[in-house]
Amino acid sequence: MNVNARIVIIGCGISGISAAHRLLNSGFHDVRILEATTRSGGRIKTSSLGNIIVELGANWIHGPCEENPVFCLARKYRLLDPEALNPENQTVDIGGHLPWIPSVLTSSGQKLNAEDLYAAREMLAELLDECSVFQSEGGEPCTSVGEFIRSEVQQRVAEKWKATDAAARSLRMCMMSTVLKRECCYNGTHSLDEVGLGAFGLYKTLPGLDCTFPGGYEGLIKSLMSELPSGLVTYNQPVHCVHWNSSEKRENPVVVECADGERITADHVIVTVSLGYLKKHHSTLFHPPLPLHKLHSIQRLGFGTNNKIFVEFDSAWWDPDCDIICLLWEDEDTLVDQVPDVPRSWIKKLFGFSVLKPTERYGHVLCGWIAGHESEYMETLSEQEVSHAITQLIRRFTGNPTITPRRILRSQWFHDPWTLGSYSYPGKGCSVQDLENMMEPLPTKGSQSQPFQVLFAGEATHPSYYSTVHGAVLTGWREADRLISHYSSISPYESAKSML
Template sequence: MEAGGGRRVLVVGAGLAALGAAQRLQGPGSVRLLEAGSRAGGRIWSHPFASGLAELGAHWIHGPSEGNPVFRLASCYGLLGPGAAEEENQRVEAGGHPLLPCVTYGSSGKVLSPELVSSTRTLFSELLGSAQAFLHAKELPAAGVGQYLRAELARLAPTWDEDEDSKRLRLAILSTCLKLECCISGTHSMDLVALGSFGEYTSLPGLDCTFPGGYSSLPDRMLAALPEGTILLNKPVKTIQWQGSFCEKGDVERIFPVRVECEDGDSFLADHVIITIPLGFLKEHHHNFFQPPLPTWKAEAIRRMGFGTNNKIFLEFEQPFWEPEQQLLEVVWEDESPLAEPSIDLEASWFKKLIGFVVLQPPEQLGHVLCGFIAGKEAEYMETLSDAEVLRTMTSVLRTLTGNPSLPAPRSILRSQWHSAPYTRGSYSYVAVGSSGDDIDALAQPLPEDASDPRPLQLLFAGEATHRTFYSTTHGALLSGWREADRLNRLPRAAEQQ
């Protein structure tokens, strides 16, 4: 892999940030990706299920329009369906929420009034907008988004001109809206999401779309374009030693500042290492992972930032019980209210955190499949249960919602378990209470921090958690990988050969 004694770059990970960096690096030298798992793609993972594929990780391209590099790359590779490229679809302002035809089931076994659901959603959307407007505000009414939203709802609820049953239902629907926002933010509770930074996240225009051949078709194509042997799979890294002077046997002339040691005992020397490891892993392991340890300011940014779990439960049915036009089956527990304390008995009520089910499209290709979304501690608890237990609970939930006690059980189940995944430890990042967008920038800052160091950019950091306005997204991950590659591409050649 060594090319003419040029710079040697190692990339830790093989998700979209890593592949993007490898794709973009220029000049003489070598690039090698060290991936802990058995596949490339990271938190993109299309898995066979029913008669097609299920997306265990990234699901949609959020904001598929010209400003989205994932959309542009996927279009360039010819990986998207015909509707995705339509200009009309690229102009839709979805605000990060997939716009799907919806039916809302209440826990009493009845379909809730579409008018009540729609007006409540509009109210919640307006409140979210007002929460985002606190970006750069000098004074905040609350630390977390959840506290702010609840205070606003407590103020507004007495002014609603409707009967008590409608009020109760409206509050229950608002509870579901909050749970959906937990899924979107990848957090256990919106109380944990910083109000002052909630407006940092930028939504791109475009009607969210999926990959007909699976999201994994994108990393697969990116990997195929790299030279053979670029990626080493099943190569978990144990430690990254930096600020050192390392040389290979028989070549004392060439000194490398970084040594990467893998769990299997193999080690690699490099001029630069791009770290694309998920924030969840860094939170748990950065103390022992880097030698010397990361500077305090970076370690503190890692600690303060939020990283939560959003899981999916796929259920395959012999026949659909939903109508062909319905693409989202929403779940409302009618006894819940955002103004009441949530249950902390996970064993008894974990399934109530489920926001509902997306109907996978098209059924003729994928089968009759529902995809449930669940976030937070309840999602983590779900991972500890067996497939049979989850299937039994989902069958019971669906029978309750439809009011049909003899609704046939799903024929098969598949679910994600991102919290248990040892090299991920969750789904994606958010700006937590006590953190800010500045922590995202600190996480992205390369090391050593001294710009006059003769061996610059030993450690570079990429991944969704390092993009200030697109954190939690695939396009944020891709842009961060390109950013770090460009940083190396700008480095004067003399500086690399010190």
Template structure:
């Protein structure tokens, strides 16, 4: 455990109690920092992790519920060390092409189930194309083009292009990839930047165990003393650069945090873990002085998408025992290029928002519950509708596509991350024309910047969260690592100032 600086205890405030903020707090506390306060705007910790039990004793994840890879993944290691991983046979995968099995039933708009062999062929081809993009093996002509354009051009040149059914399944693959990338359309997502994201080895779909992600949060929460975490504490403003010459922790602090309830906290360091969506809505008024131009540019240019879930609870299971998911293949889905282009400039797509739903998947430990996934502007539109209306639309889709006798659901539950004023979406994506590394590194840069007056106290305002990680944005392990990263900046800052054994300051 690190020894605190002899000058006193620095005051550290962490804004946001998602996994990034909790990881930062736990890291600081474990290294001997005792004056740490975590401010959470909502009435619960967790941020975009939200484990609930609306359908009985088993958990439902309204937010994050997947561990993305095993090898080198600190979240996987933490879950394994504490016995929190899913039991064998209970992990249900999310509906993305690389996870499709013969247990997924694909139905076209005419109500016909598509042959599994045909679906598998198209999905495998789609996965190969995506692997090329992730592995930086794309032709240079795609560097400045959209992911949708790349996929269309490659598909058009393939042997599959002659099949209408294959074209429709390929559109489903693109629609599903929108969910994975949190974008409204792959035609708005950069193909040339995708390689920056690093997929960890060991499997992409490892479900958390029966305690859900809450059990992981509890590991961090148990390490914090009572009073460290304050919920229902929205931050109104962060004033920084207030003290430029004080060298004592007991003297004036360079940062003041103003809460909406009127409370003020002085701090030597503030770690901001607010979501990119929240920063996009509030950064112009949240910081005084305003953030540097390059940081404001990063906040504006990076994308923050909407991904929503629709849970349908039925009295009993109506789908076959070997069916793990019901996938919807449209004649012309929203990821058809001509459909996408025609939707620009008008709002007709709102009347067909449901076409963005990929399908309905089984939910672990809930034999009578299905989960639908929807993303982008359609998800944002759906969040404004009544749950009853959404449930009626989903049941109509299930009936018309499958021809089965589908009962009305007992309950409908929707996630509403876009409507949440303290989140405003799901996770980060890289829009077409954006230099991801440049913007994400600018977003992660602590204030004051190195180019500022060297007299100013360093590390006044630090930034963490999945949006600030170039390789692991969108993921919980990315969020976790950035919280640890910013805590380590502070830890290193004070360890460098500790007396060395010969009485001199360490360099």
């Protein structure tokens, strides 16, 4: 193909980069990316803690297998450890949860036997599995995942734990609160009360043992960017408005109005901004406004915050085989996944720390996980205030008053004006139709004489891999393929279908 169509991509995250790759490899040559910030990568953001590489954004390749484009690209660019390429690792199905060895500490400074709390983790896992069924079977008894879990727990506890003494039962319930907070991080939500029950099962996992990039996730961005023509991306170029034509007659192309006043004409625009940005700016970003059904879907889908707090120590105070440290508050035996007084108690939302491994690479570093409004509040505090809160927390739970972190580093995704949060999830009242509406181009009735002008990509537009990097890549390819298919139908040449 040799196509003269003018294509503008808004956003130089991995979705926008993937779309550009696909288009250029298929013969389109007038492709341009507009990026509001100074860097490529979007929510892939590698940083450092001293000389230790850490990920402020995307962390893992979730489900590294042949069906995962991120894994295939990382392998192509030789960015992975040999263990990650082990064929056996690609067949392990972990169901989206890493098989971590936990250590459980309590707010009174005790270390509990993790096996004693297995029953609590097992019960919650069963309930979450049941939540996934309603998407295909329907008949959900309530609107949210949190509401369903709370309505079922008391009866099941009475049946399954009737031989358990009151103190042990209370600890198990507290452990379930800890796991609920962990699920808030996985889902990128403030509370499971905000996650829609009917759509919970839309998310699909891929087989494979989740792996990381030894040299940082941004290595993937750099490898992809190195294959794009120089000058393709304009940085520090926020887009103010996309002027598209909703009428039957397409007399004018799309006009992209930039914040600095520049107006760029295009035949097609691929919008890859975050759902958080769409929620806040849709009314000014598109003229004419988005169709009502698309706007309603943007509102129904959830977009929350999940932040990390990296904490470095001079030496390890945790067991050598420990993968994750779970924090159990002994006053949370009523299924708590949010705190009543955020300014005073925000730190209680932090469910625990994962241990960065191997030690030879990361030294003695933990990564704390905190989601929701408590996480958003944490972003407003100074680094000293966060460090003090983390220090007091760890001293309380270990019973050791001398433990002192060397330094910390935290992410602040909610206050990033171009993302306004971390990633998407299906909110209450959400359905598969909403995700289909998210990916629908404008005008909604395209034809050969009037091809699609505005297309939408990004993790929030994938019907089953939302919130993931591989979902973002696939949506970038999908929208590029939509245009390739259109021009192939009026061209004697077939489009290239694969960049791998």
